[in-house]
Amino acid sequence: MAFDDIDTAGVARTIARLLARPEDAADAYFERIEEVALPADGKAPGFRVRFEEGLAVRLERGEQSWLATADRIDGRALTEAVRRVARTQPRAELPDPRFSLAPPAPAEADEVLGFPSAVRQAVRERQASLPVGLDVKRHRRTLLVVGARIASPIEREAFYSVTASTPHGRWGGLFTTLDDAAATHVARALVRAWRSREAEPPEPWSGPCVLGPEAAAVLLHEAVAHALEADTLALGGHPEAAVGVRLGAEHVSVIDDPSAAPQPVRRTVDDEGTPVLRRWLVRDGTVEQPLCDRAWAATSERLAAGAGRRGGRHQAPVPRSHHLELVAGEHTEEELLADAEDGLYLPSVSRGHLDPHAGTFELRFPNALRIQNRVASTPTGPCVLRGRIGDLLSAVVAIGSEVRPAGAGWCAKGGVRMPVWATVPAIRVEGLQVTAP
Amino acid sequence: MVNDPFRSDPPRDDRAPSDRQRGDKRGEALAETLSVLEGAGWPEAEVYAKTGRSRTFVVEGSRLISTVRREEGWAVRAGDPRRSFFYAATGTPRPDAPWPEADGEGLRLPSPRPVARWTAPADLDAPLVGENDALALIRGIGRALDTELPGARLIRAVLDDGASEAQLLSSRSMAARTRQRVAILRLEAGKQKLAARVHVEALAREARLLNPVALARRLADRLLVAERGETPVRDRGEILLAPPVAARLLAGLVPLWLGPSAAGQALGELHGRLGGKPLTLIDNGRLPGGLVEAPVDGEGVTARGVRLVAEGVAQQPLLAWWQTPRQPGLASGCSQRPSWRDLPRPGPTHFFLTPSPETSVADLVADLSRGYYLLDAEGEARINPGGDRFALPVCGFSIDRGHASGAVTGAELVGSIRALLRGILATARDLTFLPAAGGMVGAPTVLVRGLELVRRPS
Structure with missing residues (x-):
């Protein structure tokens, strides 16, 4: 199995040669990626497989870090990378550590091949007739972090990404299994876009809105998780200054817990080899523990590492969320709708954006439903929800009781793309501005 | 006729001996992989390989992240008029790679045509910027900015300097090799009592060609506009x-x-x-x-x-x-x-x-x-x-x-x-x-x- 045959003791000895000062820390990161893709009909070439393996060696010294990467895993690549980050060259050559990795196996992905027809069938079952183009990919990633003293457990992630396009819109998202429920989920989004294809955008609105779990997850990701990343907080001062700041009402608690993510993407350590935490980003409306990697955590005793993520071996770790949770409230979804008469039900987001300098966020919705007689029924066209981060959690007036995995998608910040996951209920917000795009 | 742009005018090969040896091996692996694909009966087959080396420096106040990358990967497109596949992997081309099953659309590849004479720019071979030179450039911009507009400061600088080489062989006798060399500098600056940040981006073949004073002036102009603009x-x-x-x-x-x-x-x-x-x-x-x-x-x-x-x-x-x-x-x-x-x-x-x-x-x-x-x-x-x-x-x-x-x-x-x-x-x-x-x-x-x-x- 990948990485089981890496001589971690030999790697640790090699890495340890980098440590010249008491404050130094060093690690080696090994990564294997397999991506199997089935492009939409009409696109050549057909079946596509990408296989990557490589390593990164890093030395951290106070506020400085040096990273050397390679697109192969062998003893020579490791020692070359060590030599490139070393501040002082070792007096004696070390033998290259032993590696014996199994070559990649032929990629088979029957579940990927069968998914487009499952989605088309689910669309037809909803009495909709529309051409659907589907790009389906399976992603597998195995990683191992070896420090100078300790090696982390081998971590594995497996998930699927789906992009569906019709003449009336595009939908994209991530799944941990490609089953009937996933096909139904995609079909629902496509049919909703089809039914709202000629609907007018809603009039400007700041009354009650109910965000379905998928939309609530993206809202929390943009306006809570990104806002509480140590590197984002550092734009306005030291990240620890955020601890204790009241962000919203007492009924709002947001957690990042990679160990509670859906099983195929569940993690015990982050991409720096640090054990993950059940991290209360916001507890009872107050900021408790921002997202930190090892470098930011080293700047304050009040900050904890465990949220370091890498876009890949060629990128340095950055603080990011992995799996967000919103602590459930007491309202059923029916109750949330009942108190939002004439308001908007916002099921899913096409795009989210946080402006850390201005302290504002923006979510774009491909469509919405007007709530009438306690039911989200009348389709409307696309709309945008904008607000200030400081006002967001105060605007959450009610939280649903039914949490579910939702809103999984790609997060692209600073040009680095990572999958993110969430388990959240629906929420009702008031006082946020919804306008036409 | 093959599309080898360097055949009539070969470039000076001043790569390090170890890099040259690896490049030669890569060329052999490319040909061997193509031969295996042709032997397997694929009328349309192409093997592409690319290597790159780059250095990135991220400077934010006293924080520095310095990255040295060695990238190498390859890809195969193969098929016939009815089906095809794509396989890409890190490392050197492998004739024994586990090719995926061909599926979906057919594939057609281009045929070679005469290539006009080409001389590669000499500065493609310039070495990548070192850490001292990179930091000197960034600090120089910071000093020049302070001179141009007192109170202004460089908040973040990202200098990317990279070189790459790509090779391609196909069953239609296409053979090509290209090289590239680019340095990109992205700067973010601010000023006391000014909430807005300004961004400037500059490119050159080599980092040493970037002019710190000109860049500082661009940032200062932008900050003045942000401060006083209506x-x-x-x-x-x-x-x-x-x-x-x-x-x-x-x-x-x-x-x-x-x-x-x-x-x-x-x-x-x-x-x-x-x-x-x-x-x-x-x-x-x-x-x-x-x-x-x-x-x-x-x-x-x-x-x-x-x-x-x-x-x-x-x-x-x-x-x-x-x-x-x-x-x-x-x-x-x-x-x-x-x-x-x-x-x-x-x-x-x-x-x-x-x-x-x-x-x-x-x-x-x-x-x-x-x-x-x-x-x-x-x-x-x-x-x-x-x-x-x-x-x-x-x-x-x-x-x-x-x-x-x-x-x-x-x-x-x-x-x-x-x-x-x-x-x-x-x-x-x-x-x-x-x-x-x-x-x-x-x-x-x-x-x-x-x-x-x-x-x-x-």
Whole structure:
């Protein structure tokens, strides 16, 4: 199995040669990626497989870090990378550590091949007739972090990404299994876009809105998780200054817990080899523990590492969320709708954006439903929800009781793309501005 | 005839012996892998390999992240008229790779054509920037910025310096090799008591060619505008667009010239008049001195310059070889392949509005009796080809009788695409390129009429 045959003791000895000062820390990161893709009909070439393996060696010294990467895993690549980050060259050559990795196996992905027809069938079952183009990919990633003293457990992630396009819109998202429920989920989004294809955008609105779990997850990701990343907080001062700041009402608690993510993407350590935490980003409306990697955590005793993520071996770790949770409230979804008469039900987001300098966020919705007689029924066209981060959690007036995995998608910040996951209920917000795009 | 651009004029090979040895081995592995694919009965097979080395320095205050990357990967496209597959992997090409089962669409690859003589630029071989030189450049910009505008400070600098080499062999006897070398510097600056941050980006073949004082002046100009600027409610007239503004607008228009149908839909009939004489648009993969100049594109097809618009009259869209099977002479070698992971796709190479060598920027400013000189774009252009409208967040100066009379910020340049193309009155000589749309998009300073400056929506 990948990485089981890496001589971690030999790697640790090699890495340890980098440590010249008491404050130094060093690690080696090994990564294997397999991506199997089935492009939409009409696109050549057909079946596509990408296989990557490589390593990164890093030395951290106070506020400085040096990273050397390679697109192969062998003893020579490791020692070359060590030599490139070393501040002082070792007096004696070390033998290259032993590696014996199994070559990649032929990629088979029957579940990927069968998914487009499952989605088309689910669309037809909803009495909709529309051409659907589907790009389906399976992603597998195995990683191992070896420090100078300790090696982390081998971590594995497996998930699927789906992009569906019709003449009336595009939908994209991530799944941990490609089953009937996933096909139904995609079909629902496509049919909703089809039914709202000629609907007018809603009039400007700041009354009650109910965000379905998928939309609530993206809202929390943009306006809570990104806002509480140590590197984002550092734009306005030291990240620890955020601890204790009241962000919203007492009924709002947001957690990042990679160990509670859906099983195929569940993690015990982050991409720096640090054990993950059940991290209360916001507890009872107050900021408790921002997202930190090892470098930011080293700047304050009040900050904890465990949220370091890498876009890949060629990128340095950055603080990011992995799996967000919103602590459930007491309202059923029916109750949330009942108190939002004439308001908007916002099921899913096409795009989210946080402006850390201005302290504002923006979510774009491909469509919405007007709530009438306690039911989200009348389709409307696309709309945008904008607000200030400081006002967001105060605007959450009610939280649903039914949490579910939702809103999984790609997060692209600073040009680095990572999958993110969430388990959240629906929420009702008031006082946020919804306008036409 | 094979498309080996270096066959008649081989470059000096001054790679380190270990790198040269690896390169030779890679060439052998490429040929062996192609041979295996042909032996397996695939009539269309292509093996592509790319290696790269780069250094990145991220400086934020006293924080430094220094990265040295060695990237190497390869890819195979193989198929017949009915089915095909794509396999990509890190490392050196492997003839025994676990090929996926062919499926889906058939595949066709380009055939070789004669390649005009090509001499690789000498500075492709320049060494990558070292840590001391990189930090000296960034600190030099910081010092120059403080001199230009006391109280201003560099908040973040990211210097990327990289070189790459790609090789390609196909069952149609295509053989090509290309090299590239680019340094990109991205800067973010701020000033005391000013909430806004400003961003500036600069490119050069080598990092040592970046001028710290000129960059500091650009940042200082932008900060002054952000600090003192006012937002016009709505105004129009003659407007000068500095290269970063004009190129950003042009980048948004690139899709209008991509592919046979895009051009037809967006611009109406070819050979129709789109604008005045100063409107000449060219795409040229071989542009001398261009940052991505190369003899062939990502599929080994000969790169050449094509006039897309000549003196205001539409000539042809930008076409890859497979998009114009009946008129192969219209194809220009414009298949992009940013990485070994990527499939080739049509896109701009050096896509630019031609400059006027005899006109300086100062001439255009002096001739402007009343209007605006827009220095920079503060975001991407929003373009709606269907609605023929665009909006670009901008900043700059208002101009009165050839002199700056005030700073402008929080504004958007808006108008129709047709009005933009028709409204180009003159261009200056200062052609400048930006990385955009997967290639390089360039423009000189442009004088336009018929556009509006409005308050940016909050």
